Amino acid sequence: MRVFVILSALVVILFGASLLIGPAGFGPAESLRALLGEQGDAVTLVMREIRLPRAILGVMVGISLGLSGAALQGYLRNPLAEPGLIGVSGSAALGAVIALQTGVAASFALALPLAALTGALIAVFLILALAGPRGGSLTLILAGIAISALAGALTSLALNLSPNPFAVSEIIFWMMGSLADRSFTHVWLALPFMAVGWVLLARLGRGLDALTLGEDAAEALGIRLDRLRLMLVLGVAASVGAATAVAGAIGFVGLVVPHMLRPFVGARPGALLWASALGGAAMVLAADIAVRLVLPDRDLQLGVLMAIVGAPLFLHLIYKTRRQL
C-alpha cells in the first residue's frame, strides 16, 4: 500500500512537472491559470494542445510498457523479457510505418494503431512459440534479436522507399521513440487500444501468482493456462502496439521498471503488475522531462535516454542469469 501511494505521488508530481517544463517559459501560476481558465490566448493554446497531450501520452505509454514488461516477465518467469528487447515494439513500429507509407493510415482513423497492433501480435506469437512456456533465456534473447533486427531492417526499407524526403530521417524516431509535438489526436487514437490492453493484462495477476508454483500447480489451482496465454498476447499487443503507433519504439521501460520494483512488492508477479504500470508512467514522464532539459532545441529521442539507463541494467541481469543461459 505504501508503494502504491509513493508511486502515485511520483506520477502526479512528474505529470505536473511535465506540464510546466517547455521552451516557452512561463510561471507555474500562469500555466495553471491558462490550463484551467478560459480559452483564447496563446498560453492556453500551448498548455492545452501541446503540453497536456504530451504529459498524458507519457503516462499512457509508460503504463503500457511497464505493465507489458511485468506481465511478460511473470508469464515467462524470466527477468529479461521486455517488449522492446524481444522485438514486439520493433514489429509494432514496422506495422505502423507500413500503414503510414502505403496510405492505409490515412484511409480510416484506426488503421494506424490496428496495423501496429498486428505487427506486435505477430512478434508476441513468434516469441511465445519459440521460447515455449518456460521461456528459456537463450531462446528468448536470440529470438528477440532476430525479430528486432528483421523488423528494424524492414522499417528502414519501407522508409527508404517512401517518396517523402523526410521519411528516411525518421528511422530514428521509429527505433528510439519520442513524445515531441504529439497532440490529442494521438491520445484518442491510442487510448481505446491501450485501455483494452490494460484491462486484459491487469486481470492476469492471480494467474501469474499461481504460475510461480509451476504449470501443474497453477492448473490445479484452477488457472486455465491457454486462456492466460491468449490474454497476455492480446494485452501486450494492444498496449505496446498502440504506444508504438503514436510514440515510436521506446525500449527498456518494461525491463528497468519491474526490476526496480520487484523487491518492494515481495516478488509477487500479480502485485508487480500495477506497481510496474505506475512505475512505467513515472519513468517515461521523467525521461521525457529529461530530454527537454538536456537538449531543449533538439529532438532528442526518448529511447536514447532509456537505453543509457536500461542497457547497463540489462547487461547486469544477463551476468546474473548467465548460469541458466
Added chain:
Amino acid sequence: MVVFAVAGLLLAAATGLASAQADEPAAVPPQRVVSMNLCTDQLAMMLAARGQLISVSDLAADPDTSPMHEQGRNYPANHGGAEEIYLLRPDLVVAGTYSDPTVVAMLRRLGIRVAQLDIVRTLDEVPERLATMGALLGRQDAAAAQIADFDAALAALSAPPDGPRAAFYFPNGYTLGTGTLSHDILTTAGYRHIADELGRSASGRLALELLIIADPEFVITSSPYPGASRSEALLEHPAFAAVVGARGAFISSNDWICGTPLVLNALRDLVEARE
C-alpha cells in the same frame, strides 16, 4: 585602428579584383556547358545561347522544386556524378558553392573548368549572379537586359514595412532566420518577420510552443510531399491550425528557392496576399 581598416579595405578591393578577373569573359565563349545545381540550372537556361547548355541537373525537371521544370525537360539531365559529367565532355561546368566537393575536385583534376556560384542571401545579389553567369557564358548583353528588367520590377514591388507579422514554419518546425533570401523577399513585400523580434539570424528548429507565443498573423509553409512523414505531420497539429487560423497558411512555391529573377513571382504572390 584606422590603419587596419584601410588595410582591410585594400585587401577587400584586391580580392574583389581577383574574383572579377576570374569572371572575365573567356576569349571564346564555352560551347558545351553543364549545370549541376538547381539554381545554376535556372540562370543558365535563362541566359545561355541556343545549343550552348548541354545538360542540367535532374532537379531542373522536377515540378516540386523547379519553377522552370517545363523548360528543364528539354535538356538531358545529369545526376551530379563526376563520371557522367566528364563523359559529356563539357568545357565549362557551373555548380553551387555547396555542390558535392569531391565531384568538383575530381572534375578540376580532370582538367575541366568548374565555376561555383554562391547562394543568394539578399535580393541585391540576384543581379550579381545574373552578371556572373552572363560573363561565364559570354552572354553579357542578355544578362544586362535581365538585370534592367529585374531592377525595375523589384522597385515597383517594394512595399513599406507596415504589413502583417509573418513567420516561416516548415516540416520539423524548421524556420528561417534573418540572414536568408526568403527573409529579404518577405520584408521587401512589407511584412514584418518574427525572426527579427526573436533575434534569430540563423535558420533552424523553432518549437511549436514558441511559434504560438510569437503569435504571427501570417504563416508561410511548404506544400506536403507525397507519402507520409512525422516531420510534416507537425503541420497538422491542432495548435498549428489554431495559429494559422481560418484563412490557412500561405504555401511557398518553388519560386522562393533560388536567387534568380523568378523570385519576383514570389514577391508578387506575397504582395497580392496582403491585399
